[in-house]
Amino acid sequence: MGCDALRIVQDWYRTGNPDLLSPEIEWRVLESFPAGGIYRGRDAVINRFFASVKAHFSA
DSSP states (O other): OOHHHHHHHHHHHHHOOGGGSOTTOEEEEOTTSTTOEEEESHHIIIIIIIHHHHHHOOO
């Protein structure tokens, strides 16, 4: 991973800014993990995957 890509990933984990994710992102999660599967597109990652994960884990 190049320095620019690493910086973007670090910024996203720190801020959660959805604009840092590509609109065409493909997020792959192990099937054995809650909400496991393949999520295509920024909306699917944010609104389907993360919403589902939050329901399985407490902060």
